[in-house]
Amino acid sequence: MDPLVSVLEARQQLTTDVDEITAGTLKRFRFDPAVFARTRALVVDKTSPDGRLRVPVAAPGPEDFVNLAPRGSAEGEELAGLGRDALARGEVGVVVLAGGMATRFGGIVKAVVHVVANHSFLHLKLADIEGAALSAGGVVPVFLLTSFATCDEIGKRVQELPASRGRVQILEQSVSMRLADDGKVFRDAAGKPSLCATGHGDLLPTLRASGALTRFRTAGGKLLMISNVDNLAATLDARVIGAHRRGGKSVTVEVVGKEAGDRGGVPLRVGGHLQVVEEFRLPEGFDGSRVPYFNTNTFIIDAEAIDRDFALDWFLVRRKVDGREVIQAERLLGQVTAFLPTQFLVVQRQGREGRFLPVKDRDELRARMPEIQALVESSLAR
Numbered sequence: 001m002d003p004l005v006s007v008l009e010a011r012q013q014l015t016t017d018v019d020e021i022t023a024g025t026l027k028r029f030r031f032d033p034a035v036f037a038r039t040r041a042l043v044v045d046k047t048s049p050d051g052r053l054r055v056p057v058a059a060p061g062p063e064d065f066v067n068l069a070p071r072g073s074a075e076g077e078e079l080a081g082l083g084r085d086a087l088a089r090g091e092v093g094v095v096v097l098a099g100g101m102a103t104r105f106g107g108i109v110k111a112v113v114h115v116v117a118n119h120s121f122l123h124l125k126l127a128d129i130e131g132a133a134l135s136a137g138g139v140v141p142v143f144l145l146t147s148f149a150t151c152d153e154i155g156k157r158v159q160e161l162p163a164s165r166g167r168v169q170i171l172e173q174s175v176s177m178r179l180a181d182d183g184k185v186f187r188d189a190a191g192k193p194s195l196c197a198t199g200h201g202d203l204l205p206t207l208r209a210s211g212a213l214t215r216f217r218t219a220g221g222k223l224l225m226i227s228n229v230d231n232l233a234a235t236l237d238a239r240v241i242g243a244h245r246r247g248g249k250s251v252t253v254e255v256v257g258k259e260a261g262d263r264g265g266v267p268l269r270v271g272g273h274l275q276v277v278e279e280f281r282l283p284e285g286f287d288g289s290r291v292p293y294f295n296t297n298t299f300i301i302d303a304e305a306i307d308r309d310f311a312l313d314w315f316l317v318r319r320k321v322d323g324r325e326v327i328q329a330e331r332l333l334g335q336v337t338a339f340l341p342t343q344f345l346v347v348q349r350q351g352r353e354g355r356f357l358p359v360k361d362r363d364e365l366r367a368r369m370p371e372i373q374a375l376v377e378s379s380l381a382r
Helices: 003-016 020-028 033-045 074-088 121-136 151-159 200-209 212-218 238-247 333-338 362-377
Strands: 065-067 092-097 114-116 142-146 168-172 175-177 195-197 223-228 251-257 265-270 273-278 293-302 315-321 324-330 342-346
Touching: 020 175, 020 195, 033 175, 033 315, 033 324, 074 092, 074 121, 074 238, 092 121, 092 200, 114 121, 114 362, 121 142, 121 151, 142 151, 142 200, 151 168, 168 200, 200 212, 200 333, 223 238, 238 251, 238 293, 238 342, 251 333, 273 333, 273 342, 293 333
Parallel strands: 065 342, 092 142, 092 223, 142 168, 251 342
Antiparallel strands: 175 195, 223 293, 251 293, 265 273, 265 293, 315 324
């Protein structure tokens, strides 16, 4: 398929093959015809790469991991002091990943689902950030990465929280259209194109395209903590900020001990460089179980280091929609570690020091409720 013809076809679909509402959504959320055309060409020509790494990889050694010092220990207090100083100076911002497709809670945007005491995931996340800022005597700007499926609902809820006004900024990640196996646009029962978010790797270009990163840096911001909205245990802990500062790397990735059933990114040495690699990208024959740690998708990243373009790969992902298989293109935030010096910070998974409590659906919410209630009762802002 001729790439130029593919791009022209993709642009034409914006005006001829979509309804007015869909066209408006594609325009507002930065649909990229060129990326869509390349994705479609790969699907049509059956030439999609499997994404596997084809360079030497190795399991990291013990020296490649740094343990987060316990709260109350001498080292923990020293790290917390470094972190509080950064918070007090207004150098820290927080990104909450709240995009996606709003499908796992029955069509309700996960961020606004009530968790405990009529407080939503979003409310509890913002309360933790506010508490950490007040404790340090600083101000922490918050950036909410949303998608076309979550943006308006989250924006409405933020406006209902007076304390959040002015310090919370809504970021809108880009959108694309799903494809069928033959490369045609996948359509729903009403005949409309099925839209999809483009993965949390879209955070990096979105921060720049929105002007948010420039504003943050101009105001003195130096680093961003990034975590999923459904991981309430990933609090704004001054010790973590201090550990990042002490480590001296552009990126700090929180990792936990791996358990059965964990699927996602693992820390590896790739060509001698430490980075997070999703399991589907592991080279043939490499046993991921050799790596005892698992990526929590919580990062601390230097703002200056991400104020540039990154050649993040677009991966073709198969999903089930309306009982049918579809193909969509996504980018992964963890791949930024392939481009920047990275530190792996080992944190506790559970218990009083725990920092990994993800909730993907209602069943998991029910199962984790005792842990969540204990977390909230012990105060999210520690």
